[in-house]
Amino acid sequence: xxxxxxxxxxxxxxxxxxxxxxxxxxxxxxxxxxxxxxxxxxxxxxxxxxxxxxxxxxxxxxxxxxxxxxxxxxxxxxxxxxxxxxxxxxxxxxxxxxxxxxxxxxxxxxxxxxxxxxxxxxxxxxxxxxxxxxxxxxxxxxxxxxxxxxxxxxxxxxxxxxxxxxxxxxxxxxxxxxxxxxxxxxxxxxxxxxxxxxxxxxxxxxxxxxxxxxxxxxxxxxxxxxxxxxxxxxxxxxxxxxxxxxxxxxxxxxxxxxxxxxxxxxxxxxxxxxxxxxxxxxxxxxxxxxxxxxxxxxxxxxxxxxxxxxx
Numbered sequence: 001x002x003x004x005x006x007x008x009x010x011x012x013x014x015x016x017x018x019x020x021x022x023x024x025x026x027x028x029x030x031x032x033x034x035x036x037x038x039x040x041x042x043x044x045x046x047x048x049x050x051x052x053x054x055x056x057x058x059x060x061x062x063x064x065x066x067x068x069x070x071x072x073x074x075x076x077x078x079x080x081x082x083x084x085x086x087x088x089x090x091x092x093x094x095x096x097x098x099x100x101x102x103x104x105x106x107x108x109x110x111x112x113x114x115x116x117x118x119x120x121x122x123x124x125x126x127x128x129x130x131x132x133x134x135x136x137x138x139x140x141x142x143x144x145x146x147x148x149x150x151x152x153x154x155x156x157x158x159x160x161x162x163x164x165x166x167x168x169x170x171x172x173x174x175x176x177x178x179x180x181x182x183x184x185x186x187x188x189x190x191x192x193x194x195x196x197x198x199x200x201x202x203x204x205x206x207x208x209x210x211x212x213x214x215x216x217x218x219x220x221x222x223x224x225x226x227x228x229x230x231x232x233x234x235x236x237x238x239x240x241x242x243x244x245x246x247x248x249x250x251x252x253x254x255x256x257x258x259x260x261x262x263x264x265x266x267x268x269x270x271x272x273x274x275x276x277x278x279x280x281x282x283x284x285x286x287x288x289x290x291x292x293x294x295x296x297x298x299x300x301x302x303x304x305x306x307x308x309x310x311x
Contacts, residue, residue, distance in 0.1 A: 025251035029263040032244045037270025039240045040109045041279055042232045047105045049229065053212035056097055060205040062237040067198045078195055085185045086196045090203025092178040093245070097204065098211075099171035106164025109275060113268035115168040117150040120265035122176035130180050138304050142262065146297040150268045152290025179260055182248070197246045262298050269294050 046055055104112050121143045124135035186196075248260065269291045276283055 026263060028247045028251055029260060030266065032247050033264050033267045034270045035239050035244055036264070037113075037267045037272075038274045038278075039236060040104065040112060040271050041274055042236060042240075043101060043104050044109065046229065046232055046236070047101060051212065051216040052101050052105060053098070053208045054216055055233075056101060056208040057205060057212050059233060059237050059241060060201050060208060062234065063242045064198060064201045064205050066238065067194070067201060067242060071192070071195045071198045075195065078192065079190075081189055082191050082196055083199065085189075085191060086199025087203055088185065089178065089182060089196070090200040091207075092174055092181065093200050094204045094207045096171050096174045096178060098208070099167045099174060103164045103167030103171060107162055107168060109271070109279075111165050112168050113271045114150055115165055116172050116175070117265055117268050118147065118169065119172040119175035119179070120146050120262060122173055123179050123260075126173075126176045127180045130184060136304075142297050142300050142304065143265075145300070146262065146265045146294055149290045149293030149297060150265070152286050152293065179248075193246060193250045197242070200245070201241070266294055266298055 050058070100112075100116065103115075124139050124143060127133075128135050248264075251260070272283060272287060272291065
C-alpha cells in the first residue's frame with residue numbers, strides 16, 4: 001500500500017514538472033515570436049544600406065563572436081553527432097535567412113509576414129512526410145485557421161506573388177523543414193545546446209561570407225557609424241538570432257514541432273503591432289479580427305497537444 005502511495009506521489013510530481021516545462025517552453029517560444037515580429041521593420045532598414053549577404057555575414061559574425069567564449073572549451077570534447085547535427089541545421093539556417101532576407105528586400109512587410117507564417121501549415125505536412133504519419137484533421141484545421149487569421153491581419157488590397165514573395169515562401173518551407181529535423185536529429189541525444197547553436201551560426205557565417213565575396217564583391221560598402229545602424233544590427237544578432245534559435249532548439253525537445261509552429265505562428269500579430277508602434281501604420285477592423293483568430297488558433301492547438309500527451 002505504501003509503495004502504491006509513493007508511486008502515485010512520484011507520478012504526480014512528474015506530471016507537475018512536465019506541465020511546468022511545457023509552460024516554460026510556451027512562454028519562451030512566444031517571446032521568440034515577439035522578437036521575430038519586430039525584425040521585419042529592423043531588417044528592412046538595414047538591408048536598404050547593406051547588401052543582403054554582407055549584412056548576414058556581419059550579423060552572424062557578431063553572434064558567433066559573442067557565443068564562442070562560452071562554448072570554445074567544449075569543442076574538443078564534443079561528439080561527432082554534435083558536429084554533424086550542427087552542420088546540417090546550419091545549412092538549413094543559411095537557406096532560411098538567405099531566402100527570407102532577400103524576400104524582405106523585394107516585397108512588402110505584409111506579404112512577408114503572411115507568407116512566412118505558412119511554415120505553421122507546412123510543419124505538420126513536412127512532419128507527416130518525414131515520420132510517415134498523418135497529423136490529424138484537428139491539427140490541419142488549427143493551422144488553416146491560423147493562416148486565415150494571418151491573411152486577415154496582413155493582406156491589404158490585391159494579393160499577388162512577386163520575386164520577393166517566392167523567396168519568403170521558400171523561407172517558410174525551410175523553416176518547417178528545420179523545425180521537424182531539429183526534433184528528429186536531437187531527440188534522444190546528449191547534445192550541448194550552446195555548442196550546437198554556435199556551430200550552426202558558424203556555418204551560416206562562413207557560407208554568407210563566401211556568397212558575399214562571390215556575388216557582392218563589386219559592391220562598395222562603408223561601415224556606418226550611426227547608433228541606429230549598429231543598434232539594430234546588434235539587436236538582430238543577439239535577440240533575433242542567438243537568443244531566438246537557442247530557445248527554439250532547446251525548447252523543441254520539451255514539446256512538438258507542430259506546437260512550436262503554432263506558437264511561432266503568432267509572429268505576424270506582433271509584426272503588425274511593431275508596425276503600428278514604430279512604423280506608424282494603422283490597423284483595420286479586419287486586421288484586429290485576424291489577430292484574435294491567430295491567438296485563438298494557437299490556444300486551440302495547444303489544447304490539442306496537451307490532450308495528446310495525456311493519452
